[in-house]
Amino acid sequence: MRMWRLAAVAAAAWLMSCAGVAAAGPRIVSMNVCSDQLVLSLADPDQILGLSRFSRDAWQSWAAEKARSYPLLSGGAEDVLLLKPDIVVVSLFDKRATRDLLKANGLHLVEFTVPRTLDEVKRQILAMGDVLQHPDRAEVEIARLDAAIARARAVAGVHHYRVLPLERRGFVSGDQSLINSLLAATGLTNAAGELGLGAGGFASLEAIVKLRPDFILVSEAGDRAEDEGRAFLLHPALERFYPQQKRLVLPERLTVCGGVMLADALDRLTEELKRVAR
Numbered sequence: 001m002r003m004w005r006l007a008a009v010a011a012a013a014w015l016m017s018c019a020g021v022a023a024a025g026p027r028i029v030s031m032n033v034c035s036d037q038l039v040l041s042l043a044d045p046d047q048i049l050g051l052s053r054f055s056r057d058a059w060q061s062w063a064a065e066k067a068r069s070y071p072l073l074s075g076g077a078e079d080v081l082l083l084k085p086d087i088v089v090v091s092l093f094d095k096r097a098t099r100d101l102l103k104a105n106g107l108h109l110v111e112f113t114v115p116r117t118l119d120e121v122k123r124q125i126l127a128m129g130d131v132l133q134h135p136d137r138a139e140v141e142i143a144r145l146d147a148a149i150a151r152a153r154a155v156a157g158v159h160h161y162r163v164l165p166l167e168r169r170g171f172v173s174g175d176q177s178l179i180n181s182l183l184a185a186t187g188l189t190n191a192a193g194e195l196g197l198g199a200g201g202f203a204s205l206e207a208i209v210k211l212r213p214d215f216i217l218v219s220e221a222g223d224r225a226e227d228e229g230r231a232f233l234l235h236p237a238l239e240r241f242y243p244q245q246k247r248l249v250l251p252e253r254l255t256v257c258g259g260v261m262l263a264d265a266l267d268r269l270t271e272e273l274k275r276v277a278r
Helices: 003-016 019-024 033-042 078-083 096-104 118-132 135-156 178-185 191-195 205-211 228-233 236-241 262-277
Strands: 028-030 048-050 087-091 109-112 162-165 171-173 200-202 215-218 247-249
Touching: 028 033, 033 087, 033 109, 033 118, 033 135, 048 078, 087 096, 087 118, 096 109, 109 118, 118 135, 118 178, 135 178, 135 262, 162 171, 162 178, 162 191, 171 178, 171 191, 178 262, 191 205, 205 236, 247 262
Parallel strands: 028 048, 028 087, 087 109, 162 215, 215 247
Antiparallel strands: 171 200
């Protein structure tokens, strides 16, 4: 069992030992945008004392609108200490000094890593359900995710398409990415493996054109480039070989974090596959 899972179980056990806290549910602070979304999906509103400063960023967060109902944190330790939460949810990407200061002041921290597979996503949903004392809600979200996987597989599994996940400046997600796990679960093949990039990396325009996947997977549609990174995806060569009917569009906010939003991501992918098959 991974350390973050052990920490989550320990946190739940610690809270259950506090009768007053257990009756109302633990009061939570989340310090990063990925745990924000798990907390927003599973907690009671009055359990949430504060969310990360990126929680309202619609580009990064699937739950950005919902996050507007809660206070924003600065990213430092001071405002968290003032709130006196029962649990602080953090990630390894949060500043080590901040985490150490919170621990030194007696706050209980639960660390979540970045999931790379759907199985890890499910374990994190269950772990957060334990932390928040709402395991039943976590089970419902797991069932929703499994149902979305089944719907996507029913559409994608018949064709065995080769799909290349392509981001700004030519970055492709390899075989150790969450996107790869998402594609594999639905019966699609990540063509990035044929580029020899392993976990992922930048591919040249020539290599992408030569690869000739059935589709490229991008985070947005349209013909406007606001910067050079986006302009790569609108290069004439890519537009020639991968026009809109050869592009599957999956917004980044649905895939940048692993969590309950992946059910929506899979349903969006299913609709995109139906669109390009017409």
